[in-house]
Amino acid sequence: KAGVTQTPRYLIKTRGQQVTLSCSPISGHRSVSWYQQTPGQGLQFLFEYFSETQRNKGNFPGRFSGRQFSNSRSEMNVSTLELGDSALYLCASSRGQGDTQYFGPGTRLTVL
Amino acid sequence: GESVGLHLPTLSVQEGDNSIINCAYSNSASDYFIWYKQESGKGPQFIIDIRSNMDKRQGQRVTVLLNKTVKHLSLQIAATQPGDSAVYFCAEKWQGAQKLVFGQGTRLTINP
Numbered sequence: 740k741a742g743v744t745q746t747p748r749y750l751i752k753t754r755g756q757q758v759t760l761s762c763s764p765i766s767g768h769r770s771v772s773w774y775q776q777t778p779g780q781g782l783q784f785l786f787e788y789f790s791e792t793q794r795n796k797g798n799f800p801g802r803f804s805g806r807q808f809s810n811s812r813s814e815m816n817v818s819t820l821e822l823g824d825s826a827l828y829l830c831a832s833s834r835g836q837g838d839t840q841y842f843g844p845g846t847r848l849t850v851l
Numbered sequence: 852g853e854s855v856g857l858h859l860p861t862l863s864v865q866e867g868d869n870s871i872i873n874c875a876y877s878n879s880a881s882d883y884f885i886w887y888k889q890e891s892g893k894g895p896q897f898i899i900d901i902r903s904n905m906d907k908r909q910g911q912r913v914t915v916l917l918n919k920t921v922k923h924l925s926l927q928i929a930a931t932q933p934g935d936s937a938v939y940f941c942a943e944k945w946q947g948a949q950k951l952v953f954g955q956g957t958r959l960t961i962n963p
Contacts, residue, residue: 770949
């Protein structure tokens with residue numbers, strides 16, 4: 740069974756731009772969570788989607804948003820990029836809420 | 852508070868020895884704990900998990916111990932191999948929530 744896939748793997752943007760990252764969960768998994776990983780803050784929860792609905796949200800500004808499609812694929816969007824948004828963005832999927840989360844390889848975003 | 856901490860940021864062991872990685876968690880309401888391994892350039896990889904109604908769980912070469920009295924979690928790796936070199940994260944899931952709260956991580960280095 741294929742694992743969690745994320746595209747693109749690497750991305751370079753400039754301040755003020757916006758970016759959309761994509762995540763395809765493991766087949767049969769309906770919950771998708773997003774995390775931001777930085778050297779200074781570690782792994783921090785962004786939000787979680789289940790059945791196309793955002794069920795949980797972390798402490799990030801409104802510039803960070805996401806959505807989930809009927810096939811459970813998810814996208815996250817960051818608008819008006821700031822230098823501090825440079826990070827590894829990780830997507831994790833689970834069969835349902837409360838089940839083990841499996842991570843993708845991440846998208847490395849660099850904001851110049 | 853919302854934190855899962857680790858006692859040591861780095862750990863070096865000889866190949867073949869056993870490793871113990873420790874983790875302290877702060878939320879006594881957490882009901883699920885997971886250990887992840889992250890190698891350079893990759894997303895976190897699930898190693899083993901344990902629910903709060905258990906004290907010990909064993910996998911292949913790994914054992915997780917949970918001490919709810921002192922809110923402590925540990926990961927034991929038996930007969931460490933060069934491939935075990937990575938950063939190890941503990942994570943806790945608060946009861947009723949989907950998000951994972953991660954520790955800072957411990958870098959495990961295996962010396963030949």
